[in-house]
Amino acid sequence: MEDRKVYLDKHSNLLQLEEHMYPLVDIEKPNIFRNLFRYDEIPKIAFNDRIVPHSMPDEIWITDTTFRDGQQSRAPYSTKQIVEIYDYLHRLGGPNGKIRQCEFFLYSKKDRDAVYKCMEKGYDFPEITSWIRASKKDFQLVKDIGLKETGILVSCSDYHIFFKMKMTRLEAMNHYLSVVRECLETGISPRCHLEDITRADIYGFVIPFCLELMNLMNEYKIPVKIRVCDTMGYGVNYPGAVIPRSIPGIIYGLRIHAGVPSELIEFHGHNDFYKAVSNSTTAWLYGASGINCSLFGIGERTGNTPLEAMVFEYAQIRGTLDGMDTRVITELAEYYEKEIGYKVPAQTPFVGKNFNVTKAGIHADGLLKNEEIYNIFDTDKFLNRPPLVAVSNTSGLAGIAHWINTYFKLSEEKAVDKNSKLVKKVKEWVDAEYENGRVTSLTDEELLKVIHETCQEVGVI
Structure with a gap:
């Protein structure tokens, strides 16, 4: 107790006692939380009434995955369509760049052509980032194109570590850290996509892993972002719910116990249980600066957090649009219908034909x-x-x-x-x-x- 550091929390303006370190808990058999996730039953939401405080960041923003996760669930966009949608997103985000980033694939010539054409626009926002396979060849591709940041998949639940990757937690963590180090060696900022975090052992794997990522960031003096991926939509926003399903609990753990600054935390939700929007707003309230979205929620299975929804969530919790031009949302809906052939369901809030x-x-x-x-x-x-x-x-x-x-x-x-x-x-x-x-x-x-x-x-x- 005597050796633990006392520091002033800048949000609460109260002295805090530094928590103890969280070492990796390496186990022989996977912990798949069968008490919560029995496959032959509906998943359970359990409570222990441990409440964590709100910690709204000084600045919050939206990031876009329309050209990545959104494109995985539909026919690929043409280069022309990507460039035109990027123009719309630039206008929607306004002069303050509230739509901070767009992520792109780099695998095909079509994808790379779209990146080059978007870069030619010279916009500060949305910043162009990529999503790649975790290989040295792909890192070099990111650098050659001139991008500063890329996403890397780092699946974090035992479902993925043991059943998909056939590794132990220690093997997975060492593999991920070596990949992140390769990325940092090229001077690229890695954005670590913690896939399936709402079925992961938060304090046995996620927090220890993120502590190591923060150590690498300090070593290389290059930002390392953490994307909190609620891949299956299991996250809940209810106060007092237990982790790993608790979005407040996950964000709190990353900030306080792993030492990840709010500006490096980004939430990526899925809508399997109709909670993508409420979970995304909750992530903002508890300390994530970034919310990752796709236009009209188009994404894997039930889709991602709809970008247009978070524009209006932003205005409701901040009391201002901060320069975002919401009229562009209607233009985008019309563009999707006329140019892309995507029909927005009539009852969809803000963009459906019948919404008002x-x-x-x-x-x-x-x-x-x-x-x-x-x-x-x-x-x-x-x-x-x-x-x-x-x-x-x-x-x-x-x-x-x-x-x-x-x-x-x-x-x-x-x-x-x-x-x-x-x-x-x-x-x-x-x-x-x-x-x-x-x-x-x-x-x-x-x-x-x-x-x-x-x-x-x-x-x-």
């Missing part, structure tokens, strides 16, 4: 009187998407006029009112639909068809 469309008749009445009643914020201002009222038997002339004006974004002088011939004709058609037994709201496609036909009939273009 009111369909219930009584709700529509409220929205028409005051849009704040049923719209989450000024979606026209932040997303170039005014709220819509779906047309049904309860919409009336005013509801139909509102739908036409907002869908076509008609200016005040060109807007139709409930007395126009067009609106009256459309209402006659709508009334006939419901008199014939219809009970569902009308689709955009149906309305556009009847509006087009009515415009020709009444001479409106």
Whole structure:
């Protein structure tokens, strides 16, 4: 006790007693936490009510994996598409670079061409980084291209160490450290992707390994990042939940017991249990500066944390967008649909076709009187998407006029009112639909068809 260091914590401004060291716990048989993860049962969330403090970093940001993890789960993007999406991300991140980095594959000529073309843009943000196989040849490739940082896979659960890699923990750690040292020898900053961390032995392997990584960082004077990969989406944000499922517990352990600075911790979530967004925000709250995302959550299996979601999470917990241009999100959704052929599910928050469309008749009445009643914020201002009222038997002339004006974004002088011939004709058609037994709201496609036909009939273009 007497030899343990006392230091001032810069976030709490309280004196802290340095924790004891955590040596690697090398074991003969894997610890796969069968008490939590029985394969023939639903995984369990256990609690020990050990609470760790919030520790929001001074600065937080978003990083992007659209061209890496996002691209692993879909047809590869063309070089042109990658460059155009990179342009959108630059605009979305704003002048303060809140979208800090994009990671790229380097394996194919197409991937490398995209990297070169993006580098030609000369943007400070998003910084271009790579993801490679852990080999000296690939490290040299990163250096030759001129990148400063690369991701390296360092799987950390016993599921991976024992069953996939066929190693012991000590063998795995020594292998990883030798690979990281090779990377540092080339002058490249490694970003260590701790795969499957939410099924790993946090204090028996992860913390000792990260302590060694911090030693290498101090030796080479080159940053070593830790990416916290909730690969299977097992992480939970509940206070008092036990590790390895506790995201607060993992982030706290890395900061306090492994000595990893917040600016070198990045969380990478998956959405298998619908927790990618809440876990990502939790990682920010407990001390990770970076959150790794992909556009529209496109990624392995159920996908990654949606980038657009974290833009709005940022604004909610910081009280500002810090220069991010959220209108670009709508442009990206339109680009994906028109240029890439990806259809965003209609109910997807912020980008789905129906996300701010009111369909219930009584709700529509409220929205028409005051849009704040049923719209989450000024979606026209932040997303170039005014709220819509779906047309049904309860919409009336005013509801139909509102739908036409907002869908076509008609200016005040060109807007139709409930007395126009067009609106009256459309209402006659709508009334006939419901008199014939219809009970569902009308689709955009149906309305556009009847509006087009009515415009020709009444001479409106």
